[in-house]
Amino acid sequence: MTLFSDLRWRGLIHQTTNDEGIDAWLAEKQRTLYAGFDPTASSLHVGSLMGLLMLRRFQQAGHRPIAVVGGATGMIGDPSGKSDERNLLSKEQLQENVEGLGKQMARFLDFDDSKNPALLVNNFDWTGNWTYLDFLRDIGKNFPVNVMLAKDSVKSRLGRGEDAGSAGMSYTEFSYMLLQAYDFVHLSNEYGCELQAGGSDQWGNITAGIDLARRMRGTQLYGLTWPLLTKSDGTKMGKTESGAVWLDAERTSPYQFYQYWINVDDADAGNCLRLLTELSQDVIELLDIARVNDPGKRESQRRLAEELTRLVHGEVALATAQKATEIFFGAEIADLSDAQLTEIFADVPSKSLSRSRLGDGTLTIVDALVESGLSKTKGEARRTVEQGGAYINNRRIEGIDALLSTEYLASESVMVLRSGKKKYALLRFE
Structure with a gap:
């Protein structure tokens, strides 16, 4: 060709x-x-x-x-x-x-x-x-x-x-x-x-x-x-509620960039693969078939996000963005910075507590669920723990009396709490 x-x-x-x-x-x-x-x-x-x-x-x-x-x-x-x-x-x-x-x-x-x-x-x-x-x-x-x-x-x-x-x-x-x-x-x-x-x-x-x-x-x-880069509804591609999707990592982080492409609509995925990637015709047509047969897997969007994030930000940034995406869907959290966690969980509630509470033996998992807003009452928090629905840094917490210490921090000062499958909150210890 x-x-x-x-x-x-x-x-x-x-x-x-x-x-x-x-x-x-x-x-x-x-x-x-x-x-x-x-x-x-x-x-x-x-x-x-x-x-x-x-x-x-x-x-x-x-x-x-x-x-x-x-x-x-x-x-x-x-x-x-x-x-x-x-x-x-x-x-x-x-x-x-x-x-x-x-x-x-x-x-x-x-x-x-x-x-x-x-x-x-x-x-x-x-x-x-x-x-x-x-x-x-x-x-x-x-x-x-x-x-x-x-x-x-x-x-x-x-x-x-x-x-x-x-x-x-x-x-x-x-x-x-x-x-x-x-x-x-x-x-x-x-x-x-x-x-x-x-x-x-x-x-x-x-x-x-x-x-x-x-x-x-x-x-x-x-x-x-x-042709101009537009969505199937005629609006410009690369626009979000917060503004343009930039190629500069300081303006749009690799994680945000990756997320933009992985969330592209099915109606736009095939066009984006053709216009914006260097994938071959055979590979793109196989992705077209997969998108029709099993749209839930979002293989086209995943490949699109991988190809573009690698090209714009490099392999290391792609790996970090993929890891962050896995974390949001339940992978254990470790070796990340405050800034990275803040970015990944930018849209979830957060609350600041005194760092001294991690060493004085007063903060239990039940208290943490309540103070973070994930549970309205201590009774509700206890039931969440007893039913296996309480997580810190995506690791299940067993026992309503578990005391939280600095060992539970996911980064320098942030702890990620989860209730059930996708209900998150952050605690910041300052």
Whole structure:
């Protein structure tokens, strides 16, 4: 299977500028392509995975990928797919974000490959010294305004107008297309880049770059887009009640990242396996069958979570996330930190007690169940213990007179109590 036919099978091709010839064109020789990444934050998020993995797939197939971080275009803000203008970032904040994104990209792309090393560039490097007159003379004169106005990203914003509660589109945003279009021309000149890839909302910007290269250099360039990463109900993938799912472990921990994917709906699991993993067609189709025959096992979601957590965070983080998941479903708890336990049990009740109570012989399992809120009365707590339903750190406690000491701590200062199968609470000893 060729690279393009694999991309097509996975559903990763939304549009191309040469549907009939691009497969053979890619097979002729090594091609250089680029995709852009918006530095609005110091970390990429789940939505960025499509672009990162597209570049990765091309590199693994022998082509040369360029990741463009938009230090210049990020100062303006891409209007594509947006209903309102974004707040502008300072140069200092943008530089910090650019550096953060570069570090994350190294997990996906090989910048040291001897045959087709990936390249990371910042478009501020070739646009930052322009004067306004230079920009108008060299770039602006090659852009027919009627062509710009015909782009969907522009029409949708202008069409709303002020009557719809929108300020329309500023001249700053309107200029974004010119800057991104020139990126393609510059990369073609400097690195022989012939193909731009982007999300389906970037089609207007991509074709603008192709048109600009033809007008300025007489060069033929190409473009392709992938579909936006959405759920079956049409909402964006990678959004939770608490916000975006980030690729930075400090913003979204490996455990939270793993949990997001393991809880994907059956209706979305197959699509995610195709779009976001490097599993073969045969493996994915077997998982499709398993999902239909025994959806309760959630084999697709488990494999999806494993593949993505390994790719984004590494083997060690994956093992920790898997261990944390097992703990929540009853595995014994040991060798974890306060922070890890707090994260795993973020949504369960907790209470702080004096650490002295672990050494003065006054805290029994019955008292602990009551003080944690797992039992309303001591009588209820006694019955829970006698019926074998009381656990500390997922180990059953026998005997209503069991005294709790520091030996029962699961970490530096946290004890995990459980009543029955899934009713948890934390006691913190400070």
